[in-house]
Amino acid sequence: MPIAIPDGVSVEIAENNHVTVKGPKGTLERDLPIEMTIEVEGSEVKVSRPNDLKKMKSLHGLTRSLLNNMVLGVKEGFSKALEINGVGYRAVKKGKELTLHLGYSHPVVMNDPEGLETTLEDNKITVSGIDKEAVGQYAAEIRSKRVPEPYKGKGIKYVDETIRRKVGKAGKK
Template structure:
């Protein structure tokens, strides 16, 4: 048996899970509602205070889908209960970020122009406390922390990755946008010839 797929997903009193005939799983909780289409070969059942995912055969495809389906539902339950948060650290002189009243993120990342980023409705972006972050290997100090929050784990990760891709950390001084806790190995610069 699959180790991940066979584990039941425990539910608390605040979360309700429903499955329709087309294998669409709806999870409702205090933070919102998420819907995911699970492969029709998988059997999703709600028993007492747990969700159980079963597979029809031991084929390689079904074994892979078993663990995936269970993980997707577990991420949905965690998202509507506690939510997900990713923190991005801006390192560099003059690098800063601001969020206006409409939720648009304005970034100054060393280019000749500001970058405006409009997040999806399901995701909120805020500016965090830069003092709570410790960054290893950066020559410049942390200037700003951007926090991406939401209930959909995939969407939060995708938005955070998009923001990071606007100025990935460079390898000589470590300037750029990186995840909180991400380690960037720095290269040694050229030394002057004597």
């Protein structure tokens, strides 16, 4: 399936499938699998595979998805939202520094990686950027500082995530 190139986005393919995608939000570069043939035809990018081996089929899909994510990223960007639940759990944003108070004896300080931005609104943290992989990775790192527990649901969770709740211990009869 060809990838449509929107207005304001340019795709350049150098040797060894080194792809550069430029758009209004920034520039992304990536080395894609050498086995695949990537061609720009007008306002579309086409990815084709050399043969129908299982490995080539899976590399074909991966290459297409990575390219599509690069094009979408420089055009619109990606974001992931996290939510902090728990008494006394809070976050403070100062410059590029995100300070999390999560019930530990010390605050957890995280610095925004290059190209990513975090915004804070009440108890919601939003990670946004042009690289889908980096956005997901940083959101996962923030979540890992206090994974939600199943009894009270305290911790950091994705906004669209549901936590499987457990019943506490039963009393004596």
